[in-house]
Amino acid sequence: MxxxxxxxxxxxxxxxxxxxxxxxxxxxxxxxxxxxxxxxxxxxxxxxxxxxxxxxxxxxxxxxxxxxxxxxxxLHDGAKLIPAEGPDRWTVLRREALGDGLAEAVIAVAQESQKSPDMRSPRVIERQGAKVAAALAALDAETKTFRDPPSMGEIAAACALGYMEYRGVAADWRESHGRLAAWYAQILARPSFAETMPEDKA
Ligand SMILES: N[C@@H](CCC(=O)N[C@@H](CS)C(=O)NCC(=O)O)C(=O)O
Incomplete structure (x- = not known):
């Protein structure tokens, strides 16, 4: 494929x-x-x-x-990233949506911030920045229920955090979200995350 x-x-x-x-x-x-x-x-x-x-x-x-x-x-017969049924399925899919939504808000903030000052909309940055802050707070609050090994929900959350750091959005988030930051430091050690870390600015 x-x-x-x-x-x-x-x-x-x-x-x-x-x-x-x-x-x-x-x-x-x-x-x-x-x-x-x-x-x-x-x-x-x-x-x-x-x-x-x-x-x-x-x-x-x-x-x-x-x-x-x-x-x-x-396509595989091992432990599933997305549970097939039951309440866990919906928690995982909702958490994936939260991670994806965080990434979308980060993209919006980064794109708007890159514009020249006369083209930039402070309102967009403020609105999307508020979504970033709210998503971070929600993820920090639910870190204690995160799965290990990670489900699709935690994978989406960690990819969004990686992108946020890559773009330098909410740069001090680790200080204000201790539980999430500690979990994130651990997930980065997994080969799947180490191998896919974005390096070059693109
Ligand atoms: N909801 C989509 C979002 C994909 C997305 O926004 N991708 C960006 C790159 S990070 C893109 O291709 N943007 C180009 C565009 O919007 O034209 C997904 O989960 O795949």
Missing amino acids: QGYATVASPFARKVRVAAIETGQRDLIEWRMLSREERPEVVPPINPLGKVPTVLLDNGEALYDSPVICAYVDS
Whole structure:
């Protein structure tokens, strides 16, 4: 299966981590796109033009990251990242949505902050920054219920935190969210996270 990603995308990282965590490291052959390549390469496969997108061997495209992660999780017989049923299923999926929402708010803050001062909207930065703060507080409060090994919910949360640090948004979050910070330091030691850490600014 062919995958399309950018090196820093927290959503693509979720899929890469999910594949490694489920023992399917080589399931997806990734093509890492530059910012310039993405709008050329992705729209013919995914009308939304976003990464991650994967192309199945039968020619069908899958997006977005929750769908691809669920697909990856359906392809192995080990412990599932997304419980098949019961209350835990909904907790995991809701936590994945919280992690994804944090990443989306971080992207919005970073993009707005990069604009020249005359084009920048302080209101957007304030509104999206408030979402970042609220998501961090929620994750910190529920750290005690996080699963080990991580479910899809914790994977999404950690990928969002990684992207937040990569972009320098809420730079002092570790000081004010001690439980979440301690958990995050531990999850970073997992091979799946170490191998997918975004390094180059993109
Ligand atoms: N909800 C989507 C979000 C994907 C997303 O926003 N990807 C960004 C990169 S991090 C992207 O491709 N942006 C390009 C665009 O919006 O045109 C998912 O979970 O996959």
